[in-house]
Amino acid sequence: MKKSIILSILLTFILTTSVFAGANITDQDVTLDGEKVEIAGYNINGNNYFKLRDIAALLSGTEAEFDVSYNSMKNSVEITRNAHYEKLPTDLTKVDTTEINSKKSSQKVYLDNEHVVFSSYSINNNNYFKLRDLGKTIGFYVDFDEKSNTIIVKSEKTTPKDLIETETVSFKSFATDVGNNITKYEFDKKEILTPDDFIKQMQRIVLLSKDERQFSGKAEYNESNNTVEFSALGTKIKGKIYFDPKIKVEQGNKKDFFDFNKSINVNELIKDFSKDENLTITMGYYLGDEKPENFRSISTIEFTNTPMGIE
Template sequence: MKKTLVLSLFFVMLLGTTASAKVVPTEQDVTLDGQKIEIEGYSIEGNNYFKLRDIAAILNGTEAQFNVEYNSSKNIIEISRNKNYAKLPTDLAVSTSKDTESKKSSQKVYIDGEIVNYTAYYINGNNYFKLRDLGKTIGFYVDYDESSRTILIKSEKVEPTDLIEREEVTFKSFAVDTLSNKQEFKIGEKKDITMDDFISNIESAVLLSTDERQFSAKVEYDDGKNTVKIAPLLFKIKGSLNFTPIFKVEQGEETYFENASGNINLKSLTSKINDSKDFRIVLGYYVGEASPQNFRSFSILEFKN
């Protein structure tokens, strides 16, 4: 009986350590360049959290302005420093709900193409981020006046830094097992292909640094720049290699190359072959001059009857 009681108490303590943090509306005043502003925030474990878009809205037009966009295809938030932000009707709106539903957020956020390891909370349907973390990584001034219990935001631009110390590594090459990175479809099954069709095949990718270290890597596609990015899986390692994607269409002895993009009509891409017979499309890149002998394969889609 005593043993059962001890185990029960242990699990109660364990559950208590994983329970969500206490979330209460921020009581402190908030000022921007000395002027009080109305903005909704929450206090969580002694830190103030605000909506990213609200901060973008109040800093828009200043030297510390930044843009925020949600990339639905990748389920990521993209922040772009030094860019104008178009305010939404929902920005700076104050919730009328008296109930607060919150949980830790796993939302991925990128700043100028680099992932940031934020601590965030999903509160009443919105992601809230620690204000000091936003100021540090985006590059604007944040402080707190203890005597007046006021949160101070300034629009002056400051040098942004990472939240954690990351090792900057220079990479010289990467390797993938192209034959393993292959996916098969039935002819007529797809009308369009996307870069994600190829990237989702990648089972293993390795980066080689200039000092001869090897790092397991992840592969991402930047549709804005039309580049494939190979970056280390370890968050503590900073750096990447990029390439401009090229499609190679193969059917028997027939082979030709086309510029790749994020979304392309399959019928248009295969217009030079008989697309009712088996064919394959290879995602790759050129090493040096754009010529067939300089093409390197990366991932393959096969289409068969």
């Protein structure tokens, strides 16, 4: 019994120390192109972390400017290089020093539509990123002058680099467990369907490269060009294969096909079908010409008039 208690205490300590971190407001000056600027940052384990929007505001209008936005559909932060950032009233403001709550951030971040795993922390409900990582990946100059205890930022554009060494792979095909990529709903219990409704249930995605290697994969919807993109799990393999999502509605011998763009209204989609018997809505793509025989299923949602849980 004592061993179990001790083990629980140790596990709690390990989990707590790995998730939460001590953050102190940095006492170092920050200069931009040689001029001192007022920007709030934190020092965590000897590294300086700054709010992403503050850095975007600092570099707005310069050669190294970049834009920051939030994608509610993906629940992700999106960074766009070489794009203008409109400053917000909340940018470059003082931070509350009375209480600092910090923990590792799990926020997804995309840089020019590429998923990037940054070292970041959530501090008082704001995301803070390691400054050197931002400079390296976005492409602006960051350095530190020990004599003057000053963080040096320059607005000159530098060549962006990956945070870790990656291999670019060309993929030629993908496969997923279509037979298990199925969810059921009662009619009128799901009014809107988005690509993510189909993507989130995809199981065991495998990508095949042109040199015949196999990789475990993941799928994401790219709203900007309305594609479903497959990429390798992890961050060391770069490369994607994608398709334009289409929809097949099927009930008995009746089938119909539609384009799929961002979202669909279920009742509008099935208005020519009956709710007296089950029907399926399948997301897929055409392999070749847009003919019914060339449609390839990826993920299915079934609608039923039988209350769920009752045979």
